Amino acid sequence: xxxxxxxxxxxxxxxxxxxxxxxxxxxxxxxxxxxxxxxxxxxxxxxxxxxxxxxxxxxxxxxxxxxxxxxxxxxxxxxxxxxxxxxxxxxxxxxxxxxxxxxxxxxxxxxxxxxxxxxxxxxxxxxxxxxxxxxxxxxxxxxxxxxxxxxxxxxxxxxxxxxxxxxxxxxxxxxxxxxxxxxxxxxxxxxxxxxxxxxxxxxxxxxxxxxxxxxxxxxxxxxxxxxxxxxxxxxxxxxxxxxxxxxxxxxxxxxxxxxxxxxxxxxxxxxxxxxxxxxxxxxxxxxxxxxxxxxxxxxxxxxxxxxxxxxxxxxxxxxxxxxxxxxxxxxxxxxxxxxxxxxxxxxxxxxxxxxxxxxxxxxxxxxxxxxxxxxxxxxxxxxxxxxxxxxxxxxxxxxxxxxxxxxxxxxxxxxxx
Amino acid sequence: xxxxxxxxxxxxxxxxxxxxxxxxxxxxxxxxxxxxxxxxxxxxxxxxxxxxxxxxxxxxxxxxxxxxxxxxxxxxxxxxxxxxxxxxxxxxxxxxxxxxxxxxxxxxxxxxxxxxxxxxxxxxxxxxxxxxxxxxxxxxxxxxxxxxxxxxxxxxxxxxxxxxxxxxx
Amino acid sequence: xxxxxxxxxxxxxxxxxxxxxxxxxxxxxxxxxxxxxxxxxxxxxxxxxxxxxxxxxxxxxxxxxxxxxxxxxxxxxxxxxxxxxxxxxxxxxxxxxxxxxxxxxxxxxxxxxxxxxxxxxxxxxxxxxxxxxxxxxxxxxxxxxxxxxxxxxxxxxxxxxxxxxxxxxxxxxxxxxxxxxxxxxxxxxxxxxxxxxxxxxxxxxxxxxxxxxxxxxxxxxxxxxxxxxxxxxxxxxxxxxxxxxxxxxxxxxxxxxxxxxxxxxxxxxxxxxxxxxxxxxxxxxxxxxxxxxxxxxxxxxxxxxxxxxxxxxxxxxxxxxxxxxxxxxxxxxxxxxxxxxxxxxxxxxxxxxxxxxxxxxxxxxxxxxxxxxxxxxxxxx
Numbered sequence: 001x002x003x004x005x006x007x008x009x010x011x012x013x014x015x016x017x018x019x020x021x022x023x024x025x026x027x028x029x030x031x032x033x034x035x036x037x038x039x040x041x042x043x044x045x046x047x048x049x050x051x052x053x054x055x056x057x058x059x060x061x062x063x064x065x066x067x068x069x070x071x072x073x074x075x076x077x078x079x080x081x082x083x084x085x086x087x088x089x090x091x092x093x094x095x096x097x098x099x100x101x102x103x104x105x106x107x108x109x110x111x112x113x114x115x116x117x118x119x120x121x122x123x124x125x126x127x128x129x130x131x132x133x134x135x136x137x138x139x140x141x142x143x144x145x146x147x148x149x150x151x152x153x154x155x156x157x158x159x160x161x162x163x164x165x166x167x168x169x170x171x172x173x174x175x176x177x178x179x180x181x182x183x184x185x186x187x188x189x190x191x192x193x194x195x196x197x198x199x200x201x202x203x204x205x206x207x208x209x210x211x212x213x214x215x216x217x218x219x220x221x222x223x224x225x226x227x228x229x230x231x232x233x234x235x236x237x238x239x240x241x242x243x244x245x246x247x248x249x250x251x252x253x254x255x256x257x258x259x260x261x262x263x264x265x266x267x268x269x270x271x272x273x274x275x276x277x278x279x280x281x282x283x284x285x286x287x288x289x290x291x292x293x294x295x296x297x298x299x300x301x302x303x304x305x306x307x308x309x310x311x312x313x314x315x316x317x318x319x320x321x322x323x324x325x326x327x328x329x330x331x332x333x334x335x336x337x338x339x340x341x342x343x344x345x346x347x348x349x350x351x352x353x354x355x356x357x358x359x360x361x362x363x364x365x366x367x368x369x370x371x372x373x374x375x376x377x378x379x380x381x382x383x384x385x386x387x388x389x390x391x392x393x394x395x396x397x398x399x400x401x402x403x404x405x406x407x408x409x410x411x412x413x414x415x416x417x
Numbered sequence: 418x419x420x421x422x423x424x425x426x427x428x429x430x431x432x433x434x435x436x437x438x439x440x441x442x443x444x445x446x447x448x449x450x451x452x453x454x455x456x457x458x459x460x461x462x463x464x465x466x467x468x469x470x471x472x473x474x475x476x477x478x479x480x481x482x483x484x485x486x487x488x489x490x491x492x493x494x495x496x497x498x499x500x501x502x503x504x505x506x507x508x509x510x511x512x513x514x515x516x517x518x519x520x521x522x523x524x525x526x527x528x529x530x531x532x533x534x535x536x537x538x539x540x541x542x543x544x545x546x547x548x549x550x551x552x553x554x555x556x557x558x559x560x561x562x563x564x565x566x567x568x569x570x571x572x573x574x575x576x577x578x579x580x581x582x583x584x585x586x
Numbered sequence: 587x588x589x590x591x592x593x594x595x596x597x598x599x600x601x602x603x604x605x606x607x608x609x610x611x612x613x614x615x616x617x618x619x620x621x622x623x624x625x626x627x628x629x630x631x632x633x634x635x636x637x638x639x640x641x642x643x644x645x646x647x648x649x650x651x652x653x654x655x656x657x658x659x660x661x662x663x664x665x666x667x668x669x670x671x672x673x674x675x676x677x678x679x680x681x682x683x684x685x686x687x688x689x690x691x692x693x694x695x696x697x698x699x700x701x702x703x704x705x706x707x708x709x710x711x712x713x714x715x716x717x718x719x720x721x722x723x724x725x726x727x728x729x730x731x732x733x734x735x736x737x738x739x740x741x742x743x744x745x746x747x748x749x750x751x752x753x754x755x756x757x758x759x760x761x762x763x764x765x766x767x768x769x770x771x772x773x774x775x776x777x778x779x780x781x782x783x784x785x786x787x788x789x790x791x792x793x794x795x796x797x798x799x800x801x802x803x804x805x806x807x808x809x810x811x812x813x814x815x816x817x818x819x820x821x822x823x824x825x826x827x828x829x830x831x832x833x834x835x836x837x838x839x840x841x842x843x844x845x846x847x848x849x850x851x852x853x854x855x856x857x858x859x860x861x862x863x864x865x866x867x868x869x870x871x872x873x874x875x876x877x878x879x880x881x882x883x884x885x886x887x888x889x890x891x892x893x894x895x896x897x898x899x900x901x902x903x904x905x906x907x908x909x910x911x912x913x914x915x916x917x918x919x920x921x922x923x924x925x926x927x928x929x930x931x932x933x934x935x936x937x938x939x940x941x942x943x944x945x946x947x948x949x950x951x952x953x954x955x956x957x958x959x960x961x962x963x964x965x966x967x
Binding site: 144 | 486
Binding site: 379 | 609611612633720723725726727729730731734790794797799947948949
């Protein structure tokens with residue numbers, strides 16, 4: 001048994017390919033937990049960052065600086081009454097959130113957090129991710145239909161049209177990145193998520209800089225399409241609050257609603273991971289071929305620990321700035337404790353074996369976090385598109401650009417090889 | 418990687434496909450039928466995976482389950498279902514149906530009786546990694562002409578659809 | 587669906603069931619973007635609006651009837667509750683109408699105070715409009731910026747008369763309160779503070795591609811239609827008509843100031859946005875001039891304790907932030923008005939909604955309701 005467990009650690013493949021069920025299960029569990037934590041953190045961060053963009057404080061009451069607010073929200077959602085409209089189609093109403101949340105989590109089994117840090121690596125990795133995430137629209141459409149109400153129905157119709165149209169632009173952008181993987185010495189491309197990152201490693205460039213500005217344009221097309229795919233501002237028409245109250249999930253409440261919420265955020269993380277894998281070099285640290293040598297390796301491997309220590313220092317600074325009133329004593333102690341935990345994690349990340357194992361995951365997470373910040377930033381800045389304008393952008397702007405980039409990439413690939 | 422519990426998965430996926438296929442034609446509510454059809458398509462995708470054809474499975478999911486079925490649902494939602502349910506069902510072709518079912522049944526029985534000689538005993542082993550490349554080679558090298566003709570046909574169909582839809586706009 | 591019969595009947599199904607995708611949708615009275623309790627019944631073909639019907643009255647309090655049972659002085663605070671985001675303008679209109687009826691004139695210091703407060707109120711009203719309008723179109727940030735700056739105006743109101751929203755700042759015959767110490771400094775400081783802020787709003791929206799696409803060509807109304815429907819205020823001016831009561835029939839002390847009337851050309855939502863932004867700048871100009879030359883003197887004219895205006899009637903209208911706000915008061919010589927009729931700009935402007943959104947999309951209905959800048963307290967009274 002012990003051999004079974006340790007044997008995988010020495011191998012250099014993913015547990016799925018190694019056929020190691022124990023570790024595959026551990027990875028699934030870790031990803032599920034990590035994702036849930038990320039969604040909770042994202043919930044808090046979005047409210048805080050958006051609040052600070054809008055000259056207000058955001059959640060401040062539950063816990064110091066509102067740190068416990070997501071937990072309070074989750075509790076509220078769980079104990080809330082679960083209402084199903086009388087005229088709703090009960091089975092479909094029940095299944096719809098499940099479809100959305102299952103597809104949102106399933107895509108993560110091929111996301112490569114590192115060369116070996118993925119549940120499995122598939123020959124058709126990207127295709128699998130796009131395919132499974134395209135299934136989530138089914139959940140949205142059925143949710144809108146099953147509610148048997150006008151606003152959700154309009155939201156569902158908008159969402160299905162929107163997601164089907166933007167999938168095409170997204171697919172074209174993805175294909176041009178996949179085409180770039182074939183421009184190495186042996187001339188065979190790959191759809192595997194790990195293979196794509198390795199191709200970037202072999203070609204010594206992130207695909208965003210490949211054939212400048214071709215890679216950048218393809219990335220731009222993908223970056224716009226992915227915001228539309230996840231129904232986020234400025235493309236949040238399916239749930240446009242000011243028009244359709246809440247769009248397809250108007251009739252949902254309590255736990256079922258929280259499933260939609262969970263799915264939306266994990267879908268955001270999923271598409272961001274695709275973008276990071278395809279264009280931003282996945283788990284690679286910055287400048288892997290320029291800043292080489294032992295010293296640079298050491299410097300970059302210290303980043304994770306430094307980040308957490310910095311976060312801890314910020315937390316301690318906020319602890320000092322807490323009001324001195326006895327009412328805030330518990331909160332102050334809690335904040336200090338939170339800082340201490342962050343600091344301890346930071347120190348743990350300085351230990352060499354941990355440091356080396358965590359590095360890939362760290363760089364991947366940092367890149368994804370950048371996208372998450374962009375999502376919040378968009379929401380704070382842009383008004384919402386109207387439906388016809390949305391379609392115009394999808395079909396008349398992104399689609400031709402995507403096609404053009406694909407053709408030019410193909411021609412360049414043939415000419416150069 | 419070695420396949421695990423092949424027999425179990427084969428029968429499981431087959432059962433899922435067949436049961437949901439039956440559900441497609443027995444449900445009166447078209448949305449339920451469509452959802453059952455999606456499950457059937459997913460079961461089929463699973464069967465493709467078992468045949469070491471991951472690319473076909475992926476395309477099956479992305480095109481049929483994710484794309485076409487969404488459009489199906491889209492259309493169904495625009496239809497007034499209560500009225501559609503009162504509408505007379507298309508049962509006029511039952512003679513054709515019986516003939517077709519009988520022919521299919523005979524075929525099944527024949528295959529079952531002397532199936533042993535019809536199929537190769539051992540499955541041709543294709544390395545897992547080369548399935549996608551294999552399809553690409555077939556489509557874009559060996560059968561390039563046929564493939565392009567098919568795409569042209571589809572283009573004509575798209576243009577036709579646009580022209581027909583344009584009248585209403 | 588609607589329990590109430592509406593003139594928007596669904597087209598009878600004469601085609602196959604595939605074509606019956608016209609639906610009637612009920613927007614409001616509980617809806618995040620109808621600015622209160624407006625209920626709009628929409629007839630849609632997919633997302634296209636085929637017709638609308640407004641149902642109002644959810645906030646009806648019978649303000650006009652109440653007036654008949656109150657003395658002239660007692661009714662004054664009620665008018666603040668009509669357009670509650672521009673309470674000062676309402677008070678100004680009412681006080682001036684009664685003054686006209688009594689044939690008294692407020693002293694010039696009172697008039698200047700009135701102008702300053704009214705223009706500040708116009709700024710506050712436009713700020714609230716901008717924030718909610720942008721929020722309706724999906725830009726959530728401007729709302730918080732405008733509310734931050736509107737707060738400074740409300741602070742000045744609070745310092746002046748103790749109330750922030752329903753100010754009840756004026757009395758018949760002048761003002762109740764002398765300006766507090768440092769009033770001028772506060773206002774000047776506010777002017778300095780707010781000028782760059784308006785540029786900030788414009789930076790967020792004016793050249794924002796999505797904002798321009800969402801507003802340009804949306805809810806177009808021509809000058810002729812505006813006149814036919816009685817639409818006034820920024821909506822009329824954005825259609826190219828240079829009509830502002832502050833210039834056309836100067837009241838209070840407006841004839842003393844130098845300011846311009848911004849107008850638009852195309853009469854679409856984007857032009858209305860630009861006109862209101864310009865109006866905010868013009869208001870700042872007026873306030874600056876008024877603070878600079880505010881005269882000394884009494885703040886109340888001599889009015890009798892018990893007001894018994896002579897028998898007669900009067901119509902007086904002012905340029906409220908939303909358009910022409912008129913008061914028609916009939917006196918029977920007693921202490922209570924015989925009849926008070928209010929011509930609220932929101933109510934009249936709301937009439938244009940149907941014409942402006944017909945043939946456009948659902949999302950445009952929201953944009954147009956926002957751009958009309960209605961306050962349901964004033965529509966329903």
